[in-house]
Amino acid sequence: MGFMHxxxxxxxxxxxxxxxxxxxxxxxxxxGVFLVAGxxxxxxxxxxxxxxxxxxxxxxxxVPSAYLGMLAYVLMATSAAIxxxxxxxxxxGLAVSAAPLGAWFTxxxxxTGGIWGKPMWGTYWQWADARLMSELMLLFxxxxxxxxxxxxxxxxxxxxxxxxxxxxxVINVPIIHYSVEWWSTLHQGPTIAKLDEPxxxxxxxxxxxxxxxGFTAFFGWLLCKRLQGEILxxxxxxxxxxxxxxxxxx
Amino acid sequence: MYLIIINGTYMVVTAKSLSVFTCYCxxxxxxxxxxxxxxKATITTHDSWTSGPPLKAISSLNPPAVLNAESLExxxxxxxxxEGLDFxxxxxxxxxxxxxxGSGKTTLLRVLSGMSRAADGSVTxxxxxxxxxxxxxRLEITYQGHMDGLKKExxxxxxxQFYQEINDGQYPLExxxxxxxxxxxxxRQVRYLSAGQRRRVALGCMKVKSAKLWLLDEPLTNLDARxxxxxxxxxxxxxxxxxxxxxxxxxxxxxxQTASIEIEL
Amino acid sequence: xHIFLLILKRDLRLAFRRWNELATSLLxxxxxxxxxxxxxxxxxxxxxxxxxxxLWISALLSSLLALDGxxxxxxxxxxxxxxxxxxxxxxxxxxxxxxxxxxxSGVPLLLVAPLLALSFYLPLEALPVFIAAIALATPILxxxxxxxxxxxxxxxxxxxxxxxxxxxxxxxxxVFGTWATEAAVQGDNPNGALLLLASLAIxxxxxxxxxxxxxxxxxxx
Numbered sequence: 028m029g030f031m032h033x034x035x036x037x038x039x040x041x042x043x044x045x046x047x048x049x050x051x052x053x054x055x056x057x058x059g060v061f062l063v064a065g066x067x068x069x070x071x072x073x074x075x076x077x078x079x080x081x082x083x084x085x086x087x088x089x090v091p092s093a094y095l096g097m098l099a100y101v102l103m104a105t106s107a108a109i110x111x112x113x114x115x116x117x118x119x120g121l122a123v124s125a126a127p128l129g130a131w132f133t134x135x136x137x138x139t140g141g142i143w144g145k146p147m148w149g150t151y152w153q154w155a156d157a158r159l160m161s162e163l164m165l166l167f168x169x170x171x172x173x174x175x176x177x178x179x180x181x182x183x184x185x186x187x188x189x190x191x192x193x194x195x196x197v198i199n200v201p202i203i204h205y206s207v208e209w210w211s212t213l214h215q216g217p218t219i220a221k222l223d224e225p226x227x228x229x230x231x232x233x234x235x236x237x238x239x240x241g242f243t244a245f246f247g248w249l250l251c252k253r254l255q256g257e258i259l260x261x262x263x264x265x266x267x268x269x270x271x272x273x274x275x276x277x
Numbered sequence: 278m279y280l281i282i283i284n285g286t287y288m289v290v291t292a293k294s295l296s297v298f299t300c301y302c303x304x305x306x307x308x309x310x311x312x313x314x315x316x317k318a319t320i321t322t323h324d325s326w327t328s329g330p331p332l333k334a335i336s337s338l339n340p341p342a343v344l345n346a347e348s349l350e351x352x353x354x355x356x357x358x359x360e361g362l363d364f365x366x367x368x369x370x371x372x373x374x375x376x377x378x379g380s381g382k383t384t385l386l387r388v389l390s391g392m393s394r395a396a397d398g399s400v401t402x403x404x405x406x407x408x409x410x411x412x413x414x415r416l417e418i419t420y421q422g423h424m425d426g427l428k429k430e431x432x433x434x435x436x437x438q439f440y441q442e443i444n445d446g447q448y449p450l451e452x453x454x455x456x457x458x459x460x461x462x463x464x465r466q467v468r469y470l471s472a473g474q475r476r477r478v479a480l481g482c483m484k485v486k487s488a489k490l491w492l493l494d495e496p497l498t499n500l501d502a503r504x505x506x507x508x509x510x511x512x513x514x515x516x517x518x519x520x521x522x523x524x525x526x527x528x529x530x531x532x533x534q535t536a537s538i539e540i541e542l
Numbered sequence: 543x544h545i546f547l548l549i550l551k552r553d554l555r556l557a558f559r560r561w562n563e564l565a566t567s568l569l570x571x572x573x574x575x576x577x578x579x580x581x582x583x584x585x586x587x588x589x590x591x592x593x594x595x596x597l598w599i600s601a602l603l604s605s606l607l608a609l610d611g612x613x614x615x616x617x618x619x620x621x622x623x624x625x626x627x628x629x630x631x632x633x634x635x636x637x638x639x640x641x642x643x644x645x646x647s648g649v650p651l652l653l654v655a656p657l658l659a660l661s662f663y664l665p666l667e668a669l670p671v672f673i674a675a676i677a678l679a680t681p682i683l684x685x686x687x688x689x690x691x692x693x694x695x696x697x698x699x700x701x702x703x704x705x706x707x708x709x710x711x712x713x714x715x716x717v718f719g720t721w722a723t724e725a726a727v728q729g730d731n732p733n734g735a736l737l738l739l740a741s742l743a744i745x746x747x748x749x750x751x752x753x754x755x756x757x758x759x760x761x762x763x
Binding site: 392425428 | 545548552555556559560618619620621623624626627628629630762763
């Protein structure tokens, strides 16, 4: 019963607002520590790769961004589904906050993927790369969710309909990913080198893990901030928000 | 190799779909735990007058045919239309909902039908939550909104037949067409009918369902005097036979004689 | 089951009285396919290269167009309200509507696509596989487009946004369909792709109508 209690307490906007506020400094602290350590380790300490030289270091940004894009989508779809089934506005608020963040991280992954590709393939964009293509599709899924939400006037209807889209999308994401991977293995030309992660040694792996944790914490911090903003926006007519704003501006 | 891949994809995909299903099942079990306590609210209904003794349809097998609304709070477009609405409609009673444009008459009817959700409160039919009704009880409720609900490429008769079949009814269509004065038009496609005629067809489709609870939103729009009288008499007959009706209307004078309860929004 | 047949008959009858809509989506398919040779060159070698891709993309786009009106006309005249409130399970009703639309738009496409494929110099031996792939793909496309139509039923500028939402989800169909076609053209074994298409078809037809029904119910609230 304790879990259920906690779960239902999450439906209360002021409670979630306070929770997000309290979590922020923790996330920020974690992010700061791990990002700095990871960046130092990755950019300075790790030795240059045998095959790719110093170019491989972009993976310290590329891999975390790609991973966060996926994480954000799953988080968005899960909270949208929870909001749909249990009719919790806050869950929808979380999904809404996660969507643009996921889109930006996916975009970042695409851009860094291109930067990585330049020394490898000679071009910034390579249609044949499976990872880039499936990330592109993920970006479209995010954008579709955001666009669909904006098209509705009634917020609750917008929430619930985009939740259905998010759930349909999350079921499709593995299918899309595998089909694109297939397609790229079919069309691997001899001139296209795959973006293989260099055979990972310990000194490369540890900074990567640090960066992963740091990026995730950064994402958490951004998410909390956005969630707070979203809550304030949704609840702007309630008394507690008015008092909060009045108190802040006093 | 193919087999592994196909099996793998299928497993991932069925696992995902199974989780969707379990969520739905969980919802059904967790819902009872979500005990919504309705807040103390102001009462905005008032009983006006009754018209004759209401006939109570007493059945020892079924729970009594009663529509009950408790502490309904309804929002639309970010604005609270009304809150704390309580009323009970029993067999043989008719409720009239009146109010200015935009006061929430249509929204109230949609909430009573189960199509929309109230922000707070509950609606029950025969003691069951309106969202959880089984097929038999669902069949007893019919909602007629602003839109006609007719396919304009179908003829009058085809529309009536469709609604009869989908509700498993056996209403005699000939008599209905005569009553509605639509017999000469039975084979004409609805798109060639006037607005008043279409409204009559729509009301015919409602009657064909032989439902117990009628939820009518402005049934008299577009109708001429004879049509309005017909609707009025249908509502009284329905009430006398033990049925229930909630009617939202601007023209309270035509229907007020049949009403037992008036809800002003 | 009785409800399924009832709604199926009703939608088929409606579609035949509105035959101009069916013709539109089929003609759209043909026109898009015809634009590609005009845009590049009609040489045999080129056509053979991208012919399969052209047909598959045209099929995707025309399925979006065909199902745009699936729920919209019902929502506009009020029959969707009545269907949502009826005691029948909405998933069955939606499945019946999708089936009716597939019969009316997918099957003609299935008949016309092989002809167009031959015009793109698809070798005759590859034709059965191509037809099988299209036959498996059109139900998937119909269901996905129906989900898109259900999500956007109350929106005004319907058609274009359905594309944005659903085209990424149709990518696997495109990939597996063209893979099967190419495998058949080159004499390889297309069974892997066809089986994958079949499993996608089973998945989408079983779960898709539920998603669409949920979206329609929310839209009617």
